[in-house]
Amino acid sequence: MRKEFTDSINKALHNSNLTGALGRFSEAYRVSRAKAYEGIDFEAVRTQVAERKSYAASHLDELAETFTRKAEASGATVFRTSSPEEVRQYILKLARENGVESIVKSKSMASEEIHLNDFLVKSGISVRETDLGEWIVQLAKQRPSHMVMPAIHMTKEEIADIFGKEVDEPLTSDIPKLVKFARGQMRPKFLAAGMGITGANIAVAETGSLVIVTNEGNARLVTTLPKIHVAIVGIEKLVANFEDITPILTALPRSATGQLLTSYVSIISGPVPNTDGTVKDLHIILMDNRRTAMSQDPKFKQALQCIRCASCLNVCPVFRLVGGHVFGKVYTGGIGTILTAWFGALKESDEIQSLCIQCGNCTQVCPGKIQIPDLILELRRRLAVEHGQPLVQKAAFSVVNNRRLFHSILRAGSLAQKPFSKDGFIRHLPLFLSEMTDFRSLPAIAEKPFRDTFKTIDQPKSKEKIAFYAGCLVDFAYPEIGESVVKVLNNAGIEVVFPEGQTCCGAPARYSGAYEVAAQNATDNIEAMLKEDVHYVVSPCPTCTVALKQDFISTFESLGKSDSLPGARELASKVIDFSTLVKKLVDEGRLTFKEGKQLGKFTYHDSCHLKRTLKVSNEPRELLAKAGYEAVEMYEADMCCGMGGSYSLKLPEISAPILERKLKNIKDADVPLVLMDCPGCMMQIRGGMDKACSATRVEHTAQRLAQALENTGSKRTAH
Amino acid sequence: MTQAEIFETFRTRAESVSAEVHHFARKGAALDFILEFLCKEAVNNDAPFLALWADCPFLNGLDKSLLAGKVPNLSFDVTRDLAASARVGISQMDWALANTGTLVQDASAVAQRLVSTLPNIHIAIVHSSEIVADLPAFLTKADPKRAAYISMITGPSRTADIERVLTIGVHGPERLIIVAVDELGEMN
Numbered sequence: 001m002r003k004e005f006t007d008s009i010n011k012a013l014h015n016s017n018l019t020g021a022l023g024r025f026s027e028a029y030r031v032s033r034a035k036a037y038e039g040i041d042f043e044a045v046r047t048q049v050a051e052r053k054s055y056a057a058s059h060l061d062e063l064a065e066t067f068t069r070k071a072e073a074s075g076a077t078v079f080r081t082s083s084p085e086e087v088r089q090y091i092l093k094l095a096r097e098n099g100v101e102s103i104v105k106s107k108s109m110a111s112e113e114i115h116l117n118d119f120l121v122k123s124g125i126s127v128r129e130t131d132l133g134e135w136i137v138q139l140a141k142q143r144p145s146h147m148v149m150p151a152i153h154m155t156k157e158e159i160a161d162i163f164g165k166e167v168d169e170p171l172t173s174d175i176p177k178l179v180k181f182a183r184g185q186m187r188p189k190f191l192a193a194g195m196g197i198t199g200a201n202i203a204v205a206e207t208g209s210l211v212i213v214t215n216e217g218n219a220r221l222v223t224t225l226p227k228i229h230v231a232i233v234g235i236e237k238l239v240a241n242f243e244d245i246t247p248i249l250t251a252l253p254r255s256a257t258g259q260l261l262t263s264y265v266s267i268i269s270g271p272v273p274n275t276d277g278t279v280k281d282l283h284i285i286l287m288d289n290r291r292t293a294m295s296q297d298p299k300f301k302q303a304l305q306c307i308r309c310a311s312c313l314n315v316c317p318v319f320r321l322v323g324g325h326v327f328g329k330v331y332t333g334g335i336g337t338i339l340t341a342w343f344g345a346l347k348e349s350d351e352i353q354s355l356c357i358q359c360g361n362c363t364q365v366c367p368g369k370i371q372i373p374d375l376i377l378e379l380r381r382r383l384a385v386e387h388g389q390p391l392v393q394k395a396a397f398s399v400v401n402n403r404r405l406f407h408s409i410l411r412a413g414s415l416a417q418k419p420f421s422k423d424g425f426i427r428h429l430p431l432f433l434s435e436m437t438d439f440r441s442l443p444a445i446a447e448k449p450f451r452d453t454f455k456t457i458d459q460p461k462s463k464e465k466i467a468f469y470a471g472c473l474v475d476f477a478y479p480e481i482g483e484s485v486v487k488v489l490n491n492a493g494i495e496v497v498f499p500e501g502q503t504c505c506g507a508p509a510r511y512s513g514a515y516e517v518a519a520q521n522a523t524d525n526i527e528a529m530l531k532e533d534v535h536y537v538v539s540p541c542p543t544c545t546v547a548l549k550q551d552f553i554s555t556f557e558s559l560g561k562s563d564s565l566p567g568a569r570e571l572a573s574k575v576i577d578f579s580t581l582v583k584k585l586v587d588e589g590r591l592t593f594k595e596g597k598q599l600g601k602f603t604y605h606d607s608c609h610l611k612r613t614l615k616v617s618n619e620p621r622e623l624l625a626k627a628g629y630e631a632v633e634m635y636e637a638d639m640c641c642g643m644g645g646s647y648s649l650k651l652p653e654i655s656a657p658i659l660e661r662k663l664k665n666i667k668d669a670d671v672p673l674v675l676m677d678c679p680g681c682m683m684q685i686r687g688g689m690d691k692a693c694s695a696t697r698v699e700h701t702a703q704r705l706a707q708a709l710e711n712t713g714s715k716r717t718a719h
Numbered sequence: 720m721t722q723a724e725i726f727e728t729f730r731t732r733a734e735s736v737s738a739e740v741h742h743f744a745r746k747g748a749a750l751d752f753i754l755e756f757l758c759k760e761a762v763n764n765d766a767p768f769l770a771l772w773a774d775c776p777f778l779n780g781l782d783k784s785l786l787a788g789k790v791p792n793l794s795f796d797v798t799r800d801l802a803a804s805a806r807v808g809i810s811q812m813d814w815a816l817a818n819t820g821t822l823v824q825d826a827s828a829v830a831q832r833l834v835s836t837l838p839n840i841h842i843a844i845v846h847s848s849e850i851v852a853d854l855p856a857f858l859t860k861a862d863p864k865r866a867a868y869i870s871m872i873t874g875p876s877r878t879a880d881i882e883r884v885l886t887i888g889v890h891g892p893e894r895l896i897i898v899a900v901d902e903l904g905e906m907n
């Protein structure tokens with residue numbers, strides 16, 4: 001990563017205005033969004049949005065043609081172009097021909113995408129943003145830090161200063177007075193402007209209509225007072241039918257600002273009279289700028305389902321720390337990363353794509369049903385193919401791809417770490433490694449990996465066998481979790497087998513875009529796991545479970561390795577996460593917990609892959625309740641802990657504050673025990689607790705369930 | 720839902736976004752309310768007072784010069800310059816949406832847009848029977864071929880662009896006063 005990029009991250013992290021405002025907003029947003037959707041079936045609405053936008057993305061050319069015909073029939077002039085330069089020239093020519101000296105604009109991302117303001121100003125035309133936040137940012141000569149709230153990073157004092165410079169006198173920082181000031185300053189501009197420029201939130205082909213959504217009322221003035229109205233519309237705003245407005249207008253204000261509807265919605269379907277009795281000169285620019293190319297890419301076509309609500313920003317644990325400026329471009333956050341890669345160039349997303357921690361929060365709220373984390377992974381993959389992987393990473397993965405070498409290095413590490421480890425933790429590492437242990441201790445590599453311990457466990461012989469997939473962390477750092485899993489399954493009369501050939505699940509490689517490495521890991525694991533004649537393959541690691549169940553298939557598909565797919569699918573059909581399997585065994589009466597136990601309070605941390613990819617969140621809670629534990633829900637229980645696999649090593653400056661928040665939420669739950677189903681989260685949270693010298697126990701669900709089972713000891717006979 | 724229930728939903732939702740809702744059975748009472756409001760506004764402010772009333776069905780059968788005589792500086796001649804200095808704008812909306820508290824108007828005629836965008840206060844008259852349940856119910860009725868500028872208004876102009884503090888009245892009206900009338904026909 002370039003130093004400029006990490007510097008911009010650190011600058012953002014140390015801007016307490018920004019992190020404070022974004023943090024408070026993300027908390028308030030959750031509540032207001034939920035309230036706005038009360039009584040509405042969000043899944044149904046977003047299915048409609050996704051279907052209609054997807055249809056449109058498949059018919060862009062046809063819809064643009066219909067739109068053009070309809071809008072022109074009603075008297076508008078439509079200009080279609082794929083080139084940003086042609087958009088700029090078209091507007092300049094129109095302004096010059098009509099003697100326009102000043103322009104008022106309401107918010108338009110498409111105009112920002114092509115840097116229209118700079119161009120017009122350089123051509124001698126005055127351009128005024130009229131959306132309050134956009135105007136503030138324009139005066140401050142900055143870029144918006146958020147798609148919906150452009151000036152969220154600034155305080156009222158800073159804004160009072162900026163406004164004061166406009167009139168050369170000091171202003172109070174009273175917010176209503178600042179807003180009044182803006183109204184007063186803007187009025188003469190509206191009245192004097194020769195041209196109004198807007199974007200559009202929706203463009204309806206069937207009727208040639210534009211739908212424009214605002215809260216301040218600026219778009220109504222921009223479209224009413226100047227005699228020329230130019231609407232710059234990205235062609236992804238097209239929908240086929242007038243009724244398609246309904247699902248989009250149902251979702252957009254609720255998802256963007258938690259409103260049922262914005263203060264103003266204007267549906268413009270042709271030129272209307274001006275204030276002097278002439279007819280509006282209405283120009284609609286349908287801008288492509290690589291959107292058609294995007295629609296032809298089978299993976300990225302879905303990104304055109306975006307309605308620009310910015311909810312993916314609002315729920316993102318990373319965005320709420322760093323804000324929009326680190327993205328360095330017009331479009332920010334998860335979707336912004338994808339749009340930047342397309343509307344600019346793939347290379348432009350090289351650094352910002354690394355900000356995604358793959359927690360999946362955005363997939364839960366996206367009204368367009370866009371799988372943003374998957375698309376960011378795909379960017380990562382293409383970047384790795386196009387530009388190659390960093391050398392260190394390449395060297396590391398070549399080791400991971402050789403199981404014997406990888407495992408022998410881990411074993412050697414167990415000895416090499418001796419000077420640094422104490423009570424199972426590594427608290428300080430020297431030199432360039434020190435960042436890794438700055439904010440959390442690391443687990444020491446176990447003296448004996450689980451694959452060795454496993455051979456010493458006395459298991460009951462049984463016809464019913466389940467294969468155990470440990471994953472690297474359980475195998476080499478937390479073998480005790482493996483022992484607990486075996487104990488629980490033995491208790492149900494099941495014999496556990498440990499296929500020796502199993503190796504890293506490939507998640508680290510895949511999440512770094514190194515798909516060839518991930519594919520080799522997948523091939524090795526499929527071969528190892530399918531050797532056993534078992535009904536289930538169980539793993540106590542949700543990330544590994546997702547790898548075995550979904551990622552192997554998708555990695556092979558991405559690489560076109562269709563020969564490998566049948567094996568991947570066979571393995572996927574057998575894979576199950578630990579809690580889901582145990583819940584099943586309990587429901588079938590094959591496992592019972594000791595009666596009448598009161599084991600105390602705990603709080604549960606939902607792991608990203610378990611909750612959002614595998615959709616498992618009630619199972620561990622129910623099991624622990626049955627075992628005799630009393631749950632106390634922490635705030636944001638399902639928010640990422642900041643681990644994200646190798647993310648915490650690549651971007652420790654972001655991982656640390658995310659963890660800090662998680663630790664605070666755990667502390668606020670005021671319980672002695674926090675449980676989770678993921679050894680990765682455990683490593684992060686346990687390491688953080690150790691650094692904070694906290695007495696709170698951090699354990700895997702399996703460890704507590706194993707202790708709470710009715711002991712059917714007779715089954716634990718020797719070989 | 721009965722029309723009365725639809726109205727109550729509309730009122731609740733409109734008030735929750737800071738609109739002021741007044742409900743009258745008859746046109747006469749609604750007119751009295753509007754005139755009284757204008758007179759009070761005219762006296763209570765130091766700034767020069769002007770109210771602009773855009774042509775609408777509510778005015779049918781009313782003597783405009785008589786109305787103008789009752790309120791100082793009430794005009795029915797809506798121009799850009801007058802609208803820019805008017806304190807109150809009055810217009811009639813064509814429909815309303817209950818579940819979002821929204822007013823809807825065919826605002827193709829420029830006078831309709833001027834009186835609802837530029838003045839500080841917008842008085843919006845709506846016929847109670849034109850309140851429909853929600854947006855989809857309206858969109859099936861709407862005809863963009865006939866109404867080239869459909870305006871939906873939900874509460875007064877607002878922003879939260881400075882420190883996320885909700886502030887009313889940026890570019891549009893800072894007060895939205897909704898006058899809902901059950902019977903718009905005869906005066907008495």
